[in-house]
Amino acid sequence: MSVRPHILLATLGGQSQIITFTLDLLLKEYPISDVIVLHPNADTEKYQRSLSQLRAEFPGDYYTAAGRTIHLRSHVLRMDGAPIDDIVDDIHADATLETIHQLVVSLKHQGYHIHLSVSGGRRLMSLLAISVAALNFDRHDHIWHIHTPEATVAQVRNGAHMHVPPEAGVKLIRGPFITLGAYIPNSNTSFKTAEQEQQDHLNLQERKRCQQVIELATSRQLDVLKAFARGLRTPQVASELCISEATVHSHKGHLLQHCRNIWNIPESEPLDYHFLCQKFSTYFESDS
Known part of the structure; x- marks a missing residue:
């Protein structure tokens, strides 16, 4: 070689x-x-x-x-x-x-x-x-x-x-x-075109990860996820879905564990509802 x-x-x-x-x-x-x-x-x-x-x-x-x-x-x-x-x-x-x-x-x-x-x-x-x-x-x-x-x-x-x-x-x-x-092969395109191609590629990978979480979520977890994706906080989610805050926390915990596994995030790294809002807001926006 x-x-x-x-x-x-x-x-x-x-x-x-x-x-x-x-x-x-x-x-x-x-x-x-x-x-x-x-x-x-x-x-x-x-x-x-x-x-x-x-x-x-x-x-x-x-x-x-x-x-x-x-x-x-x-x-x-x-x-x-x-x-x-x-x-x-x-x-x-x-x-x-x-x-x-x-x-x-x-x-x-x-x-x-x-x-x-x-x-x-x-x-x-x-x-x-x-x-x-x-x-x-x-x-x-x-x-x-x-x-x-x-x-x-x-x-x-x-x-x-x-x-x-x-x-x-x-x-x-x-x-x-x-x-x-x-992760993305070099091409003979212009810098701006290559930059956009790579951004599109990264966006596609993120969308695939979001889709994996959604496929694992129950229907009620999906309702909670959509609420967090809109920027709501736990009390607001509980009020909107007519469930207790403890139930919201339980659904959120399952969702975040799915995210840890799919994004390969160490257990030592803290995750909260901000992660769900950041990752899924554009996903659901594009579906609306």
């Missing part, structure tokens, strides 16, 4: 050393074979300097710091085929999402495990990249933030040092995210 390749996908700004710091730390654990840096149009001195400093670290696709072949590529944010100078409004943000989405989908189809570094460049670019990751990543992919102590930051600013020793205190922090890509 062939080993799937690992790639570092990093947002780039004026601090090129963030890329090499991240790569050096990742190489201690992962066999990174490629590096792609994401950035707006590189016609400013800041980006030109950063790219020049990085390329000097990879002469002939050979990463001298590690003594191994690693391919470095630059990927420019685009809108309608033209490079984006900056993310200045919603239109540019949508174009950035689409640029990153199409790149990530392509990398996943090529079989890469992706390591996304979001410490460099515009904060909005990083936030948008995280949104794309949540939509497409699976459990083999990672999001990384780098922590550099202030004393080290002052010494390495603007690429003054592209590598630091362990005692410099630079560390990678793994960023948590929901791996929706593990």
Whole structure:
């Protein structure tokens, strides 16, 4: 069985050393074979300097710091085929999402495990990249933030040092995210279409779980469930159905136990009528 390749996908700004710091730390654990840096149009001195400093670290696709072949590529944010100078409004943000989405989908189809570094460049670019990751990543992919102590930051600013020793205190922090890509295949659709497809898929799964509870419920439990789904509380449910509050609590207990089993919720996690209202309000609304 062939080993799937690992790639570092990093947002780039004026601090090129963030890329090499991240790569050096990742190489201690992962066999990174490629590096792609994401950035707006590189016609400013800041980006030109950063790219020049990085390329000097990879002469002939050979990463001298590690003594191994690693391919470095630059990927420019685009809108309608033209490079984006900056993310200045919603239109540019949508174009950035689409640029990153199409790149990530392509990398996943090529079989890469992706390591996304979001410490460099515009904060909005990083936030948008995280949104794309949540939509497409699976459990083999990672999001990384780098922590550099202030004393080290002052010494390495603007690429003054592209590598630091362990005692410099630079560390990678793994960023948590929901791996929706593990459950829904990546498609070549646009980001917004893929996002809607995944939301539709999740809604369908939730509806199936609700249906399982309804199939297990007695007719009287179903009456109680519908009342809670409308936002009523126990005294109101009892009054409307002409039953005691103790009976409502009994029906509610059975319903919540069904929910625990179907949603696979641990017994240690508390559940109350809010769960029933949250999960079933839209279910019954769609049936009305």
